[in-house]
Amino acid sequence: MTRVAVVGVGTMGRNHVRVYSEIPDAELAAIVDQNTAAAESLSRMYHVPLYSDFREMVERERPEAISVAVPTEFHYEVVKQLLEMGCNVLVEKPIAATLSQAWEMIDLANQKGVVLTVGHIERFNPAVIDLKRRLENGELGRVFQVHARRVGPFPTRIQDVGVIKDLAIHDLDIMHYLTGTYVNRVYAEARSTLHESCEDMFVGTLHFLDNTLGLLEINWLTPTKIRELYITGDRGMFRVNYITQDLCFFENAEYTGSDWTSLSLIRGVSEGSIIQYAIKKKEPLRTELETFIAHIQGKDARVVSGMDAIEALQIAMALVESAKMSKMIKVDSHDSFQFPSTFAKGSVLYEDKGGPAAAPGLQTGN
Numbered sequence: 251m252t253r254v255a256v257v258g259v260g261t262m263g264r265n266h267v268r269v270y271s272e273i274p275d276a277e278l279a280a281i282v283d284q285n286t287a288a289a290e291s292l293s294r295m296y297h298v299p300l301y302s303d304f305r306e307m308v309e310r311e312r313p314e315a316i317s318v319a320v321p322t323e324f325h326y327e328v329v330k331q332l333l334e335m336g337c338n339v340l341v342e343k344p345i346a347a348t349l350s351q352a353w354e355m356i357d358l359a360n361q362k363g364v365v366l367t368v369g370h371i372e373r374f375n376p377a378v379i380d381l382k383r384r385l386e387n388g389e390l391g392r393v394f395q396v397h398a399r400r401v402g403p404f405p406t407r408i409q410d411v412g413v414i415k416d417l418a419i420h421d422l423d424i425m426h427y428l429t430g431t432y433v434n435r436v437y438a439e440a441r442s443t444l445h446e447s448c449e450d451m452f453v454g455t456l457h458f459l460d461n462t463l464g465l466l467e468i469n470w471l472t473p474t475k476i477r478e479l480y481i482t483g484d485r486g487m488f489r490v491n492y493i494t495q496d497l498c499f500f501e502n503a504e505y506t507g508s509d510w511t512s513l514s515l516i517r518g519v520s521e522g523s524i525i526q527y528a529i530k531k532k533e534p535l536r537t538e539l540e541t542f543i544a545h546i547q548g549k550d551a552r553v554v555s556g557m558d559a560i561e562a563l564q565i566a567m568a569l570v571e572s573a574k575m576s577k578m579i580k581v582d583s584h585d586s587f588q589f590p591s592t593f594a595k596g597s598v599l600y601e602d603k604g605g606p607a608a609a610p611g612l613q614t615g616n
Contacts, residue, residue, distance in 0.1 A: 252275060252276055252314045252315055252546055252547060253276075253311070254276045254277065254278055254313055254314070254315045254543070255281065255308075255311060255313040255316045255317075256270065256278075256319065257282040257319070257328060257332075258318060258320035259289050262319045263317070263320075265535055266319055266535070267281055267292060267296060269533070269535050269536050270539060273536070273539060273540055273543060275544070279312075279313045280299045280300070280307050281298055281299075282300075282307050308335050315338045315339075315340070315365075315542060315543060316332055316337050317341075317342075317369075318339055318340070318342065322344060322411050322415065323347055325341055325342075325344075325345065325346045325347065326351040326355065329341050329366070330355060333359050333362055333366065334362070336362055336364060338364050338365040338366075338542075338546050339364070339367070340367050340368070340369060340542045340553075341368055342369040343369050343370050343371075343419055343559065344411075344566065345368045345563055352560050352563055353560070356556035365542075365545060366556050367545070368555075368558070369554075370424075371420075372534065373538075373554060374541065375490075375492055375495060376529050376530060376537075377491070377496060377497040377529050378427075378428075378479075378490060380527060380529055382428055384488070385428055390486065391485045392483050392484045393429055393462050393481060394482050394483055394484075395480075395481070396462060397466075397467075398421035398464075398465070398466050398480075399467045399476055399478045400417050400420065400466075400468050400476070401467065401468065401469045401470075401471070401472035401475070401476050402472055404445070404450065411448055412440070412442070412449035412450060412452075413449055413450055413451065413452050413469060413470055414449060414468070414566050415567075415570070418452060418468045418569065419562050419566045421479065422561075422566055423561070427558075431458045431459050431460045432458065432561070433457065433459075434580065435456075435457045435579065436455065436457070436565060436579050437577075437578045437579070438453070438569040438573040439452070439453050440453075440570075443471060444470065444471065445470070449570075449573060450471060452468045452469065452569070452573065453466065454466045454468075454569050454573075456565070475493065477493045478490065478491055478492070486499060486502040486519075487499070495529050497526070497527045498525065498527070499524070499527070500521070500522075500524055501521075501523045501524070502522060503522030504520050565581065568581055
């Protein structure tokens with residue numbers, strides 16, 4: 251049994267509490283929230299102590315794993331102190347508010363020898379897991395385009411970030427995860443319609459190093475919730491519905507199995523069979539937290555690394571900058587991202603405003 255705790259029990263944190271209570275290998279030890287009045291009912295429901303100070307909770311309860319589900323602006327402050335206390339941490343996405351904060355958190359986790367993972371939950375969606383396997387098996391052939399549509403009503407609980415960092419970051423991570431390649435330039439258009447300080451509607455394009463194109467349509471202005479991903483390639487198109495956990499394949503009947511023929515180049519593509527795969531449904535958060543616990547217990551379970559989370563944050567910030575400046579933004583080479591290492595503040599590898607000097611940076615383009 252691994253003793254676990256949850257810091258921040260708002261909407262997402264309450265789900266962490268519920269799921270931890272259902273995992274056989276986890277023992278829910280405590281919950282933490284500054285608004286103790288609002289959290290008291292949760293404490294009674296799950297028969298666990300409630301704290302207003304996470305430091306006091308760690309000293310008294312000694313949890314081995316902690317989920318952090320506080321607002322993004324507080325990720326750095328809370329996670330840094332937990333890491334310094336020797337805790338294994340799963341922090342909700344995005345990893346931090348800035349790249350420099352994220353690098354410092356990764357550096358500290360490496361120094362302390364503890365786990366720091368980030369809640370990019372869509373990687374644990376059964377439909378995405380199956381799609382990843384099929385792409386690795388070459389069932390689509392070359393990938394040409396990845397298109398994400400993530401729209402829905404305005405969530406009043408989100409006040410500190412806009413749709414790019416809160417919603418689009420899911421798809422930025424999934425696009426990188428599924429294609430296995432990196433973005434080298436972006437362009438975005440965004441508007442703030444209902445949100446007082448951040449964008450609530452956004453469309454963006456990504457150009458990957460292998461020439462794959464990424465498209466994103468994200469907003470908090472659509473009265474119905476849609477979460478879909480399309481991947482188009484040689485042999486057709488995959489469609490993922492994140493909500494229903496459905497995976498479909500739309501076949502390109504003109505594909506010969508080896509390459510495009512001269513005739514197919516003239517005729518284009520044509521509609522073939524449509525296949526809906528049988529997916530064993532499971533709550534992604536349950537899989538994510540089970541993986542976190544298993545990883546801490548030394549089992550063969552792959553969590554989302556801090557480096558993966560920085561990749562998503564890096565591109566999200568580039569898109570925010572592009573929307574502000576109405577310009578294409580270039581992202582430098584990502585070679586350094588493939589080999590995590592410790593970056594100490596004050597060393598030649600660290601820049602206060604951009605993380606390690608060896609890490610990618612942003613450049614404005616025309």
